[in-house]
Amino acid sequence: MNRIKKYLLVMAVSIIYIGTASAQRYLPGQRGLEFTGGFVNGFKISKEDGQAFYGNVSMSTYTKKGNRWVFGTEYMQKQFEYRDVYLPVAQITVEGGHYFKFLSDGSKTLFFSIGGSAITGYETLNWGKRLLYDGAMLEDKDSFIYGGAISFEIETYLSDRFVFLVRARERIIFGSAINRFHFQVGAGIKVIIN
DSSP states (O other), X not given: OHHHHHHHHHHHHHHHTTTOOOOOOSOTTOEEEEEEEEEESSOOOSGGGOOEEEEXXXXXXXXXXXXXXXEEEEEEEEEEEETTEEEEEEEEXXXXXXXXXXXXXXTSOEEEEEEEEEEEEEEEEGGGOOBOTTSOBOSOOOEEEEEEEEEEEEEEESSSSEEXXXXXXXXEEESOSSOSEEEEEEEEXXXXXX
């Protein structure tokens, strides 16, 4: 009879805890490779609207409290209209920053983070061609740029290895020939690699 009581107790405890086990997410030392892309300064797709987009590849390393360090590289391009052509301004940057997890759900599926990054890189106007087709000359030159960014990010785990993320960020860049402030909205995938 004692054996049956123990068996029933084990069964009852097992039933109570079904579905409450959390996945191993946001663990110290865990790393993820992120691929993101999106729009800059609004949702402009056609050249007539002043097309602007970005792409980013970065590596996240998680710390003890579920926060993370992020290091990566980004390509951003904006088009500016000059008469009947569009001149590209491209920024190729590297960045490093820290994100703080401030909210998550109980099942560890949805996470909200805010972070700050330092940015440095290079900006090129019309790919270094200062002389335009009509003989006009660009006054600004290619230059090194630096600055920072504040980011807000939402991550949702599709599985233990794949994460869908949405990011909004404000970049401030010094040394640039175009606007100092760039608001970016994008989405991407993170692959947990260990």
